[in-house]
Amino acid sequence: MKKPVSIELARRVKNLPPYLFAAIDKMKQEAVGKGVDLIDLSIGDPDIPTPKHIVQRMKKAVENPAHHRYPSYEGLISFRQAVAAWYKRRFRVSLDPKTEVLSLIGSKEGIGHIPLAFINPGDVVLVPSPGYPVYPVATLFAGGKSHILPLTEKNGFLPDLKAVPKDVLRKAKLMFINYPNNPTSATAGKDFYRDVVEFAAKNDIIVCHDAAYSEIYYDNKKPLSFLQIPGAKDVGIEFHSLSKTYNMTGWRIGFAAGNARVLSGLGKIKTNLDSGIFQAVQEAGIEALNTKDSVLKKIRDTYQERRDILYSGLKGLGFELEKPKASFYLWTKTPKGFTSSDFVSHVLNNAGVLITPGNGFGAPGEGYVRFALTVPAKRIREAVARIRKII
Numbered sequence: 001m002k003k004p005v006s007i008e009l010a011r012r013v014k015n016l017p018p019y020l021f022a023a024i025d026k027m028k029q030e031a032v033g034k035g036v037d038l039i040d041l042s043i044g045d046p047d048i049p050t051p052k053h054i055v056q057r058m059k060k061a062v063e064n065p066a067h068h069r070y071p072s073y074e075g076l077i078s079f080r081q082a083v084a085a086w087y088k089r090r091f092r093v094s095l096d097p098k099t100e101v102l103s104l105i106g107s108k109e110g111i112g113h114i115p116l117a118f119i120n121p122g123d124v125v126l127v128p129s130p131g132y133p134v135y136p137v138a139t140l141f142a143g144g145k146s147h148i149l150p151l152t153e154k155n156g157f158l159p160d161l162k163a164v165p166k167d168v169l170r171k172a173k174l175m176f177i178n179y180p181n182n183p184t185s186a187t188a189g190k191d192f193y194r195d196v197v198e199f200a201a202k203n204d205i206i207v208c209h210d211a212a213y214s215e216i217y218y219d220n221k222k223p224l225s226f227l228q229i230p231g232a233k234d235v236g237i238e239f240h241s242l243s244k245t246y247n248m249t250g251w252r253i254g255f256a257a258g259n260a261r262v263l264s265g266l267g268k269i270k271t272n273l274d275s276g277i278f279q280a281v282q283e284a285g286i287e288a289l290n291t292k293d294s295v296l297k298k299i300r301d302t303y304q305e306r307r308d309i310l311y312s313g314l315k316g317l318g319f320e321l322e323k324p325k326a327s328f329y330l331w332t333k334t335p336k337g338f339t340s341s342d343f344v345s346h347v348l349n350n351a352g353v354l355i356t357p358g359n360g361f362g363a364p365g366e367g368y369v370r371f372a373l374t375v376p377a378k379r380i381r382e383a384v385a386r387i388r389k390i391i
């Protein structure tokens, strides 16, 4: 027998932070194995199906042989035009579909790849925490260093840009921000985005705003686009996803919009690594972007009902939390004496309810847990009733 090759992971993989959610997955499997009627409030994945008109368009598009070939790298021009038209309608922002819109295989793909286009080893990326784990991991894969921007209650879960040390600013080339925010559900206003534009211009930092939840909002208070701020297009781009807005997480389609040079840099990485989005999915994406507001309102109303039930339920149990203005998450402090992990285990083992520990999104999330509104209202009521019995 020949000697087997030594299969050694690259340092970038060995250096990945411990995947905290793996432990939860294991606990979840155990609970399900024991026959627990689990209420899973840990998933950021809509339980509502994709609207019918989008599915219908997909069915037709699949039959078209023109779509069976390699798609264009930067996306169908008709899809990018639909994006530009949507931006105009929704945010009153004008975009050149040829140079200021780039199609993505889900926004995670673009977020994951963008540091490869701009970060050299040793460069710094400003990364909000708690936050979407892809920001620091993408930075690590590109050889960059994350500098954490802690999101704390004191600052309304907005980063304190003035607190970034000068020597960090000198090495910082790119920053991520994300509003409406996952996991804290915080939203950002004009003043914050203005500060970001000024900060980025002054310090030569590319801004990447992750707007995955821009359309999941409540009480008819529409979140802003970063690109609505004067000067924003000079400093950065915005990532959007069709996943959360149109219940299309499985379809893998999103886009980035904004600064043409930044998008062209990201496009260079993509042309070398992927071959674009299945054109039938892009056609369905056009249909999605033209969805009637009444359809979207129904989806928002569904989440709003769930939010109201869970918010008042948790408040009634003495939890400390803000009522979310957007996103489908509730971010709440753990009861006294519980770390994030302790509380998640307690609730899973004694109430059969699965939630996400805040520290899984980064150390500043310790002492919090995240509830997702991705199960029907009836189950949310049941979850509150079960938690009532154990705290």
Ligand SMILES: *Cc1c(COP(=O)(O)O)cnc(C)c1O
Residues within 6 Å of the ligand: 044, 105, 106, 107, 108, 109, 132, 178, 182, 210, 212, 240, 241, 242, 243, 244, 249, 253, 254
């Ligand atoms: C869900 C999510 C995304 C990614 O969505 P895609 O399905 O890849 O488009 C990006 N950012 C945040 C904060 C998310 O929660």
